[in-house]
Amino acid sequence: MPQFLVAIHHPDDFDPDTAENQALMDGIHALNVEMETAxxxxxxxxxxxxxxxxSLRAQSDGKVLITDGPYLEAKEHIGGFWMLETKDLEEALAWGQKAVIACRAxxxxxQFY
Known part of the structure; x- marks a missing residue:
């Protein structure tokens, strides 16, 4: 069966520990339980x-440069993910739709190779 990455994108200022995000975390937990059950x-x-x-980057001298911060400068970054094994892309997209609702993001x- 094919395997899929379902990645959540959060804004840079996302903080899961705030009170307003407790409902969000509860929704993600419920989705995790549903995925496990399925x-x-x-x-x-x-x-x-x-x-x-x-971030790590190869340099022309063969050394590796390590810098602070994400590789890409963006307003959103991957905040979490699921690795799923489903019968096809359609099923993975159905789970992705549930993830959009649960994560509000x-x-x-x-698909993995």
Whole structure:
């Protein structure tokens, strides 16, 4: 069966610990339970803020430069993701639609090779 990445995109200032985001976190938890019950969830994880990222780039001298911050300068970054195994893209997109509602954020669905 094909496997898909379902990635949540959060704004840079997203803070899951605020009281206003508790309902959001409850919705994500409910979706996790639903995915587990359906047997499609392989793995899921939330990521710390993009501000805590380290970017690594190869240099012409063969060394690797490590800098603070995300690789891409953007207003939104991946805040979490699911790895799903579904029968096809249509089923993965159906889960992606549920993720958009639960996360109140844009979601990207991409198939693994």
């Amino acid at each position: 047997g499609v969830r392989l793995f899921a994880g939330g990521l710390q803020s993009a501000r805590s990222a380290k 844009p979601v990207e669905v991409r």
